[in-house]
Amino acid sequence: xxxxxxxxxxxxxxxxxxxxxxxxxxxxxxxxxxxxxxxxxxxxxxxxxxxxxxxxxxxxxxxxxxxxxxxxxxxxxxxxxxxxxxxxxxxxxxxxxxxxxxxxxxxxxxxxxxxxxxxxxxxxxxxxxxxxxxxxxxxxxxxxxxxxxxxxxxxxxxxxxxxxxxxxxxxxxxxxxxxxxxxxxxxxxxxxxxxxxx
Amino acid sequence: xxxxxxxxxxxxxxxxxxxxxxxxxxxxxxxxxxxxxxxxxxxxxxxxxxxxxxxxxxxxxxxxxxxxxxxxxxxxxxxxxxxxxxxxxxxxxxxxxxxxxxxxxxxxxxxxxxxxxxxxxxxxxxxxxxxxxxxxxxxxxxxxxxxxxxxxxxxxxxxxxxxxxxxxxxxxxxxxxxxxxxxxxxxxxxxxxxxxxxxxxxxxxxxxxxxxxxxxxxxxxxxxxxxxxxxxxxxxxxxxxxxxxxxxxxxxxxxxxxxxxxxxxxxxxxxxxxxxxxxxxxxxxxxxxxxxxxxxxxxxxxxxxxxxxxxxxxxxxxxxxxxxxx
Ligand SMILES: Cc1cc2nc3c(=O)[nH]c(=O)nc-3n(C[C@H](O)[C@H](O)[C@H](O)COP(=O)(O)OP(=O)(O)OC[C@H]3O[C@@H](n4cnc5c(N)ncnc54)[C@H](O)[C@@H]3O)c2cc1C
Ligand code: FES
Ligand code: FES
Numbered sequence: 001x002x003x004x005x006x007x008x009x010x011x012x013x014x015x016x017x018x019x020x021x022x023x024x025x026x027x028x029x030x031x032x033x034x035x036x037x038x039x040x041x042x043x044x045x046x047x048x049x050x051x052x053x054x055x056x057x058x059x060x061x062x063x064x065x066x067x068x069x070x071x072x073x074x075x076x077x078x079x080x081x082x083x084x085x086x087x088x089x090x091x092x093x094x095x096x097x098x099x100x101x102x103x104x105x106x107x108x109x110x111x112x113x114x115x116x117x118x119x120x121x122x123x124x125x126x127x128x129x130x131x132x133x134x135x136x137x138x139x140x141x142x143x144x145x146x147x148x149x150x151x152x153x154x155x156x157x158x159x160x161x162x163x164x165x166x167x168x169x170x171x172x173x174x175x176x177x178x179x180x181x182x183x184x185x186x187x188x189x190x191x192x193x194x195x196x197x198x
Numbered sequence: 199x200x201x202x203x204x205x206x207x208x209x210x211x212x213x214x215x216x217x218x219x220x221x222x223x224x225x226x227x228x229x230x231x232x233x234x235x236x237x238x239x240x241x242x243x244x245x246x247x248x249x250x251x252x253x254x255x256x257x258x259x260x261x262x263x264x265x266x267x268x269x270x271x272x273x274x275x276x277x278x279x280x281x282x283x284x285x286x287x288x289x290x291x292x293x294x295x296x297x298x299x300x301x302x303x304x305x306x307x308x309x310x311x312x313x314x315x316x317x318x319x320x321x322x323x324x325x326x327x328x329x330x331x332x333x334x335x336x337x338x339x340x341x342x343x344x345x346x347x348x349x350x351x352x353x354x355x356x357x358x359x360x361x362x363x364x365x366x367x368x369x370x371x372x373x374x375x376x377x378x379x380x381x382x383x384x385x386x387x388x389x390x391x392x393x394x395x396x397x398x399x400x401x402x403x404x405x406x407x408x409x410x411x412x413x414x415x416x417x418x419x420x421x422x423x424x425x426x427x428x429x430x431x432x433x434x435x436x437x438x439x440x441x442x443x444x445x446x447x448x449x450x451x452x453x454x455x456x457x458x459x460x461x462x463x464x465x466x467x468x469x470x471x472x473x474x475x476x477x478x479x480x481x482x483x484x485x486x487x488x489x490x491x492x493x494x495x496x497x498x499x500x501x502x503x504x505x506x507x508x509x510x511x512x513x514x515x516x517x518x519x520x521x522x523x524x
Contacts, residue, residue: 049204065201067199067201069231089235090228090232093297102300104297105298108231108232108298109231109301110227112204113224113227113248165296173432178294178295179295
């Protein structure tokens with residue numbers, strides 16, 4: 001197998017292809033993006049659809065590209081930047097929001113699929129100017145350092161309590177494993193949840 | 199992502215009518231959206247099945263029927279499932295994260311694509327992604343790869359946990375084909391081995407919809423275990439997983455089931471080990487023999503030789519857990 005592979009990718013192939021890529025790299029980005037724009041305009045048809053979505057009890061009527069994820073809608077179209085983009089691929093939990101009361105990942109949710117559902121983001125947790133008990137508990141128990149993962153952690157933590165997965169430290173850790181924290185504030189997060197859990 | 203048209207199907211018949219050459223169905227989207235962002239799937243049209251396919255769990259004369267739109271978290275926590283097929287619940291809860299399980303559907307879980315790094319990295323060769331480009335993992339990084347049933351074209355494994363329990367429980371998959379006919383497929387025959395065309399993960403005909411799965415009643419709800427070994431304790435795919443179940447009468451094994459994830463292109467049943475255990479006593483010695491029978495046939499690759507010992511230990515431990523009801 002190894003010899004076969006080296007036959008296919010000869011030295012000549014390598015030099016040719018790498019010089020082609022180098023040339024490509026010298027084309028200014030502005031020229032490249034111009035070509036992409038032309039290509040998008042004339043060759044691929046973008047689809048925009050009119051939608052009405054309910055976020056934190058407020059109705060929004062928008063025209064959105066079918067590709068828009070709920071995460072991008074929140075951050076780019078509506079300006080609710082509390083929900084964070086960590087990986088954009090379902091691997092970190094930073095984008096966690098509630099959809100009809102259930103915790104879900106907004107980076108893997110298409111906006112086109114959510115009309116008729118109620119979305120709650122971190123901005124919608126506080127009521128009448130008073131923080132949600134989980135928000136208070138995170139502050140009191142050092143549930144964060146840099147704070148980047150925190151909105152996702154809090155949304156997930158609120159759901160974790162509602163689901164009743166707070167029977168033991170191990171259960172909390174298992175049911176919070178979908179939210180990664182690069183500052184490793186895990187112990188504080190677990191303590192905060194234990195404070196709020198019944 | 200490449201631009202696409204979006205339509206929501208009202209029922210399965212209209213979903214099939216909406217389907218075309220480069221359309222794809224979407225349920226939870228937890229796998230498909232990720233792959234579309236990476237340009238691994240580039241459908242021109244997405245057909246939303248969430249309203250079209252059943253999300254009900256119903257009791258039938260001789261088993262349970264699970265609509266293909268039932269979410270993984272609903273299924274894992276359903277009281278009927280916990281009562282009759284707790285092995286399934288345990289396997290589901292070992293997969294992904296609570297957020298993802300809230301989104302993921304039963305049908306989508308069966309059809310999730312491999313997590314082989316060569317499939318995911320569009321700069322590398324992968325016969326599954328681009329037929330004819332070669333298998334990068336065969337002689338490359340194959341730590342996560344298969345140890346049985348692979349070919350020179352592909353050494354990828356099926357990543358699902360839920361499917362390992364389903365294959366152990368003799369499930370049937372109900373599909374609706376584009377010609378309007380319904381068909382029941384044995385779970386074991388649903389996924390396929392890679393052979394020369396690894397681009398096909400399973401035997402679902404083009405344009406067909408998974409409408410439900412059915413599990414026949416059995417007596418594997420007392421002595422069962424799902425053991426998953428991975429790089430970290432949670433939120434990671436399996437290096438090796440084992441679903442084991444025993445039907446005991448005293449210490450005598452009346453029936454045994456043994457399946458694994460992380461070993462092959464499909465959820466793998468270890469039939470030789472099952473047949474050996476049937477009629478034997480539930481002893482550590484016999485479980486060891488069963489494990490040896492299972493690993494006899496495997497042929498690990500350069501980086502995953504560790505899977506042999508890991509699998510042997512996991513099978514023994516899993517059967518012990520069945521007996522001690524851990
Ligand atoms: C970070 C991460 C970690 C994960 N960890 C695990 C893990 O440890 N264990 C595990 O088992 N899984 C894991 N998963 C995978 C997850 O379980 C799957 O992504 C999920 O089950 C797919 O279901 P879905 O409904 O979201 O499918 P979708 O993404 O909607 O669809 C997947 C595929 O199925 C097709 N499809 C969907 N429904 C139907 C239908 N009814 N009929 C015909 N075709 C259909 C779609 O066209 C698509 O090709 C993980 C996922 C992520 C993102
Ligand atoms: S941004 Fe959604 S999971 Fe990381
Ligand atoms: S607080 Fe910094 S990532 Fe969690």
